[in-house]
Amino acid sequence: MLLASLFFVSLSASCQNRAAKTDRPYSTTTQKLVDLVEHDSRIKSLLSEAIEKGRKINPDPSTNPAQSLEAYYDFIDRSQTAMPWDVIFCPGQPSIFGRMYQALCYCYFINCMPLESLENESLFTNSVQYVEPYRSWLVDYCKSWGSFLSSPVSWNKEYKALMMQQEELGMTKGWYEDPSNWHSFNDFFSRRLASADQR
Structure with a gap:
């Protein structure tokens, strides 16, 4: 009886976890990033370092949504189907042009962050955006957003x-x-x- 109860509890928890993961699945491009980070400890470390530096510069999640790795995934996922003037909250930017400019700049806020751990590397700048395979993923991300912006939607x-x-x-x-x-x-x-x- 006890064994059956434990099996039921375990099965219920497993189903709930599975349901939580499939409730809001990431886009293909975002899931590629999640998988990349999970399987590449160096990229995970560099991206986490960049996000942490960004969080120290701007701890406000309304204007810097990427306060953690998970929050960065959410931002990446949402931004692929966002209009350029609606990517992030831009206080003090009443014009559409200003909001689009701020949004494009923010998309590279984390990616352009100078990282001490990359200072001795032969990169254009010591930022995660030039480190493979993250660099190739970043190109895919830009193409994904571009595909949305080229669609009738x-x-x-x-x-x-x-x-x-x-x-x-x-x-x-x-x-x-x-x-x-x-x-x-x-x-x-x-x-x-x-x-x-x-x-």
Whole structure:
């Protein structure tokens, strides 16, 4: 009877753990990072060092969401399907251009962090972004976000209306092609001039 009870408790716990893991699965790209970190102790150590340095510089999780390795995974996962102006909270940045700029800078805040443990390595800079296989994964991450921003999901009437108001992007000056040509954020981002006269 005791053995049966223990088996039931163990089975229940196992099912609960499995359910917790499959409740919110990571994207393929994020899961690759999780697997990489779990199987490469050097990358885990370097990434943890960079995250810890970032946490000391900015301990506010609203403007620096990557306060731990797990929080970094969550940020990476969410950012792959986020609009560029909505990647992180940007207090004091009312413009879309400012928020996009801050978001792109934040994406490299952890990755560009100078690490003492890499000082004697033959790298462009002593940061984890140049260490394989993390460097290759980082390229995959950028491609994943780029694929989302090239998809129809990244563009709608609301986003178009928002972009058309952006003076900092030159959208109120009549410089650019007809917006009907844009079917994704990247279509908008790589927009063409209305004519050669606008050069």
